[in-house]
Amino acid sequence: MAMNISDREIYEKIDYLKLLSKLYPSISKASTEVINMEAILNLPKGTEHFITDIHGEYEPFVHVLKNGSGTIKRKIDELFEGELMESERRKLATLVYYPEQKLECMEAEYENIEDCYRINMYRLIKLCKYTSSKYTRSKVRNLLPDDFKYIIEELLHEHMNGEHKEKYYRSIIESIIETDRAREFIIAIAELIQKLVVARLHIIGDIFDRGPRPDIIVDRLMNHHCVDIQWGNHDMLWMAAAAGEKTCVANALRISARYANLDVVEDIYGINLLPLATFAIETYRDDPCLEFMPKISDEEVSTTEKSLMAKMHKAISIIQFKLEGEIIKRRPEFEMKHRLLLNMVDYENGTINIKGKTYKMKDMYFPTIDPKNPYELTDAERNVIDRVTASFKRSDKLQRHVEFLFSKGSIFLKVNSNLLIHGCVPLNEDGSFMSMRIKGREYSGKELMIQMEKTAREGYFSKENTEEKQYGLDIMWYMWTGKCSSIFGKDNMTTFERYFIEEKETHTENKNSYYSLREDEDVCKKIFDEFGLDINDSHIINGHVPVKSKSGESPIKANGKILVIDGGFSKAYQSKTGIAGYTLIYNSVTMQLVSHQPFSSMEEAVNDESDILSTTVVVEHKSKRKLVRDTDEGIRMQKEIDDLKLLLRAYQRGIIKQR
Template sequence: MPYDLEYLKLLSKQYPSVDAVSTEIVNLSAIVLLPKGTEHFLADIHGEHEAFDHVMRNASGVVKRKIDDVFGQTLSEAEKKSLATLVYYPREKLELERGARPPEAMAAWHEAMMLQLVRLCRQAAYKYTRSKVRKAIPAEFQYIIEELLHENEHDTMKHGYYHGILDSLTAIGRAEDFIVAIAELIRKLVVDHLHIIGDIYDRGKGAHLIMDTLRRHHSVDIQWGNHDVLWIGAACGSDVCMADAIRVSLRYANLETLQEGYGLNLSPLVRLALDKYAGGYAPTFQVRSKEESLGETDLALLSRMQKAVAVIQMKLEGQLALRRPELGLDHRRLLEKIDLAAGTVEIDGMVYPLLDMDFPTLDPLKPYELSAEELDVVEKLRLSFKHATDLQKHIRFLVDKGGMYKVFNGNLLYHGGIPLTSTGEFETFELCGQSLKGKALLDGFDDCVRRAYYAQDPDEKSQALDVVWYLWCGEKSPLFGKSKMATFERYFIEAKETHKEVKNHYYAFREAEDVCVRILSEFGLNAETSHIINGHVPVKVVKGEMPIKAGGKLITIDGGLSKAYQKVTGIAGYTLIFNSQGMHLVSHEPFESKDRAIREDLDILPTSVFIEKNQARMLVGDTDNGTVLKKDIEALKALLQAYRDGLIRER
């Protein structure tokens, strides 16, 4: 394509001579011929920090495979396991070794480990340019690691030089710092890019720790799940999102995220629970916890708090349904259907007895009005969420790195689904005055989430926040996609038929290859080579369900990393690995504990579920970044010609 001379003049400021532009053309032309970096896909982490952290550290088995490739039969299986643990948890492993070995033996062990780690790092770095590896090396060891990576320890001419570096590190007391640095470098190199396909929050107790890990990661994107947007709404000022986020956390006795992670002040809610909910409550409000440190008194208080905030949530949900009739949430206005005298509630024309008739803050004439005490609780909690520094940092990261979907290297990533009609067509939804469907609908929802965070106008922000709530639990939400979220019914009604949440037609049609082809085409992708990758609905492996659907066009990777779902799935999560040779889906066994992993060199080595075969080796030039690099090369060639033609002078 012809390039504007003014553009080339701007480009010449970065490449001011023929030599400079020629060097960059050669550099980029070589890079596009390298194998593509390895992408990892994880979904539905749900606060399981220790399991997630281990999967990140062992790169879903990639580190162990590289150890096998490098050391083959030269190390025993026990030695390979010990080396793997050193890569995963270098500081903890070093401390363990110091306690197990006499001081005089540590120097030899340090040198042996440094040699092994350098060889392993060389293998992890082979597909990258020296420049990219250099940028990944910690600054304090950049020269040393570069020298060791690019020298051969077996070269007799440089044997003394090579080992002299290692001996010096030991002599000056930096061997352990070096081991930690190179272990972290290996872990960074084996995963070039990380995709999180939604639902970081809720269930488990370490969502805040997972967010800290993701913020430190060198290259990551996030596709929001409905649990994630719930927390975005809560942090941005949505009272109903805030109440529901607290309710879900209390249901699973997850005070770690609320209090230890984010320092949220729950004392106003505690006072309300003690003052107003001293009576009995339905068994359905009992906390789902196996935490031995929680006694009966603690569990009873958490149950009362859960009920108090659940009633607040249902009042706020009713207010939202009245405020935004266009969202179609009238079926969730259930408090007005309660007959306290009869102890019943009417739903869809049927009358059901209530499991719990203690509603001390409910005014039957004004069922959605918060009592003075509830209003005080909401206002104080909102202030606490607003001023929770770490929460606000995490939500900013979640908004900036996240989206409703992502098209990346020929694959379509989203958490839930694309709303479809009973005939498999894209379903239309009225969003903020526009009739949207397919890609346009997801773009519209994406815009609402960003406006919920960034909008300054109060009315605009309020509308966007209400849409965020809809994304959490709405029938046509791509992140939820069920007829209702039956929170009220599960708490207050015994009849199981009222608990049923009917899935959107998408979840039946995702088995159909023609529908998946239509979805991929809607997002501008070639269905012959592309895949849909999503999570949200656990794959029931124990019942024979497969994660690969529609002839390989769709891959569902919610395999139950969250312990709450492992009885349903029968496994403990999936990782999808996409490297230059194709796609590889692996399943994980349950993770015991970090402490046992370190002390006993335990690992959760994955099991292969699916390998995409007969694919041409994918190079950097075949990726999205490669397309950009090729355009850069063409622009640089145009600048080179402009220098040669005298249109632009060299500096």
């Protein structure tokens, strides 16, 4: 290895090198690590998996996570084509996805269950060898399950060359079967394969709201071996609610009531909704609350339950509108005075004036609103929101989930030449970066996003009853609904109008100019430059705005430089998109966009061996395979190698003594 290093270079970093020498106390230790790391740099880049806008739809999410957006099936086809029939390859894939459930089915099919175990163990070991081939032994070792760590490592690196080696290999398999550990072994190696096919998982926002079980999704992510999260506006809503921001508590409850997901709030997160339910029944007893009926069929819940949900929905919505007024008045720099609508209602004539035009209100039953002071909460409303907010803050499970979102999340991420943002980079109509004043200072572009993230973290982690805490909480709400928020990306959130005004012209939420300008090459270049990316070798990967695939809209924008992978994981959007979601796979050679059809159920996937019907489009094909050295991790490793070479020279010259 070249060691053209001067003494001056060593002494400039002498304190750091002395610390490094504690980890590598000899020439032998340091040189071994250099050799190991330089070998790793020449391995193929690991596969990255991108998913966005899951919105609580845990079943299709878990399936896509298990099958690596089709990566596992492709590996099986590559390895076993010509050896196994399609039906056998499909069965093997299902076994990898759902080992426990599929084994139950398979055990009933085989007369001799040991044959079932033996056949599938050999196939799974072969597949595991194939999927682990791009990793070092140490990397694979770190992913091995504790119960079978030694056994799997032996099997993965054992070559059946020669009679004795083959006997050794077979003896391990037979011993596993004889000791009644075959079932556990198959489950362990199937789960290991799931981990090996994807080196890193990127979740580009919106885990929460609409779907039935966001908590299952977060639990899965917390157990994932390598994941990062770019916050969506719905994630920020729940993060702010957990921090105690009352307006976001009201919003989270309103959306949960709208989509009949209050059981997630109450049963899963343990939040006491009795104060809200009691208040809603007493206050809206004689109000049918027709505009607030949950989006759910009559077969799913009783008429009485729907009526209660509607009353709770309306009660918390009115509280939300009042609380929003408090923030808007407190923070004039948010420039949201146009959202103050309660004072624009003519409570005698049942009309409202918006932008100089008068509209008839669909509902005028407002027993808690004082027309002279419409934003003032009644004592009963204040009591409800205070008690429910306290319950949000006391929920151990919600706090664990939100702390995980903060630890693994950010408003944007620049990784391996790609920029990951849930929504957009806020732009003005002329393509310039939209600016906003935060704490008396103007920010725009990348710096605005960084400042919003910093302030949001202060909203969650700062001490109670401080100005820093209050401002952070207000910014978290703004990130949910403000025009300069990259994770919202619209000029308005017309919730009030949708509930109370028939005319759809008032429901319009104009998207940020980013969405109309992103095909402009000059605008794209400006964004890439802002984030320090080379437009020729980089991409922006977004979610947030569903791509209307059935109308011919393409998720590939700006000649492949921008990829919008929200295709409708949420069932609420699938009628618009025509599909059930996009995901993205980025391996060492290609970037592949995968579109998915609706997922039926885990039971059907196991029993019928039916995978999600997916279509793959190659967005980009590299003529030269990307190696670890071409990644961010590779750049970091190269810096470590350079430091270790400095340490080696310091040892060789006696500047630092070996231990």
